[in-house]
Amino acid sequence: xxALLSSVALLLVxxxxxxxxGRTAFAPAAPLTPRGGTSASVVRRAHVRRGVRMxxxxxxxxxxxxxxxxxxxxxLTALFAACKEIGYKVRTASCNKISCFNQxxxxxxxxxxxxxxILFDQFEACDNIATASSEEEPIEKDVGGRADDVxxxxxxxxxxxxxxxxxxxxxxxxxxxxGTKLTGIKGSEMVAGGLCTxxxxxxxxxxxxxVEGAHEFLLVDDYTGLHGSWVHAATFxxxxxxxxxxxxxxxxxxxxxxxxxxxxYWLGNKYQLRYTGGMVPxxxxxxxxxxxxxxxxxxxxxxxxxxxxxxxxxxxxxxxxGGGMSSDGExxxxxxxxxxxxxxxxxxxxxxxEVERFNTxxxxxxxxxxxxxx
Numbered sequence: 001x002x003a004l005l006s007s008v009a010l011l012l013v014x015x016x017x018x019x020x021x022g023r024t025a026f027a028p029a030a031p032l033t034p035r036g037g038t039s040a041s042v043v044r045r046a047h048v049r050r051g052v053r054m055x056x057x058x059x060x061x062x063x064x065x066x067x068x069x070x071x072x073x074x075x076l077t078a079l080f081a082a083c084k085e086i087g088y089k090v091r092t093a094s095c096n097k098i099s100c101f102n103q104x105x106x107x108x109x110x111x112x113x114x115x116x117x118i119l120f121d122q123f124e125a126c127d128n129i130a131t132a133s134s135e136e137e138p139i140e141k142d143v144g145g146r147a148d149d150v151x152x153x154x155x156x157x158x159x160x161x162x163x164x165x166x167x168x169x170x171x172x173x174x175x176x177x178x179g180t181k182l183t184g185i186k187g188s189e190m191v192a193g194g195l196c197t198x199x200x201x202x203x204x205x206x207x208x209x210x211v212e213g214a215h216e217f218l219l220v221d222d223y224t225g226l227h228g229s230w231v232h233a234a235t236f237x238x239x240x241x242x243x244x245x246x247x248x249x250x251x252x253x254x255x256x257x258x259x260x261x262x263x264x265y266w267l268g269n270k271y272q273l274r275y276t277g278g279m280v281p282x283x284x285x286x287x288x289x290x291x292x293x294x295x296x297x298x299x300x301x302x303x304x305x306x307x308x309x310x311x312x313x314x315x316x317x318x319x320x321x322g323g324g325m326s327s328d329g330e331x332x333x334x335x336x337x338x339x340x341x342x343x344x345x346x347x348x349x350x351x352x353x354e355v356e357r358f359n360t361x362x363x364x365x366x367x368x369x370x371x372x373x374x
Contacts, residue, residue: 056232059217066211071149072191074128075176079153080204080230082122083172084219086115086158087202090170112136112161115172119157129153130180135310138341140182151191152177154341156310159195160278169199171280175314183341187313187334194318195280204230205284207321213237214287214322239324241353242291243271246282249346252299258362259297265357279306283315286350287322293350295358297329298366308336308343315349325355329364 131152160170194206202219316326316333
């Protein structure tokens with residue numbers, strides 16, 4: 001009986017809309033009319049995450065309500081469709097480090113190669129995408145978009161593919177720029193950027209030019225009539241200081257004294273370690289939890305391997321739009337010129353206080369160690 005009363009009380013709190021924070025959701029949307037023409041109520045997700053109400057519109061409804069241009073809507077729809085398919089493939093294939101097997105035991109493409117193909121297939125079918133570049137194929141590739149308003153997309157098809165066999169969360173990272181080129185640009189020129197996480201849920205966190213905050217969409221699997229739909233779940237507008245840290249490239253503490261000092265600061269102040277080795281979930285948690293810091297510094301013996309175009313800039317765009325800060329040890333990662341597809345950099349994401357601490361202790365002393373591959 002007590003459990004039932006608690007559940008009723010929780011539902012009333014959710015429906016009342018109380019305790020909304022910087023990580024809020026949109027109000028219920030207008031009714032959805034499916035293809036058959038029969039009116040159906042919009043999907044509503046109503047549960048509490050740290051006191052946040054989440055009730056969502058479908059992706060198409062949300063993009064229309066935000067007055068996103070039809071050309072950008074078309075581009076984003078292709079991205080969401082690709083990530084939906086990748087999420088399904090990741091869940092239904094048995095993978096090792098080299099290849100995957102379907103339910104019949106037939107060998108398939110390695111999951112990162114498969115993800116790469118799925119994204120390119122979607123982009124080649126979209127008339128608003130002119131150029132695409134993958135971390136798997138780091139060249140600017142003409143994918144055929146010839147509409148009046150075209151975009152270029154850079155992406156890491158499956159970040160964390162080396163840990164797929166452990167069943168850890170992995171994900172896709174992407175950035176969208178206007179026009180036909182992906183070099184001679186900066187991250188600050190993006191019109192959209194974000195990540196898709198393939199974990200217990202398939203979720204998309206995305207930031208879009210002209211739309212306040214960063215936004216989470218969940219792939220819905222259990223709502224009648226809307227199976228397989230993307231539903232808006234939450235809006236993120238603040239990343240606060242908090243004792244949560246995700247330290248990448250930890251070996252660099254051995255010959256980067258500043259990073260070693262920063263790591264000891266976290267330990268001495270009893271920060272919570274939240275690190276999986278997958279950049280997508282490790283960065284996405286900053287939005288979900290609304291606090292903390294993620295860093296990947298460089299050192300003479302362990303230079304950062306993260307590419308600006310495919311990983312660092314898109315995630316910097318997402319975090320900054322979501323109310324946080326990004327840095328290469330001195331300035332926002334969005335201000336670093338993307339001169340080639342292989343520019344690499346160290347990075348930090350999180351609250352302003354935590355990123356400023358990274359700038360002070362780590363800084364850019366070992367930036368010279370960041371040499372692109374020949």
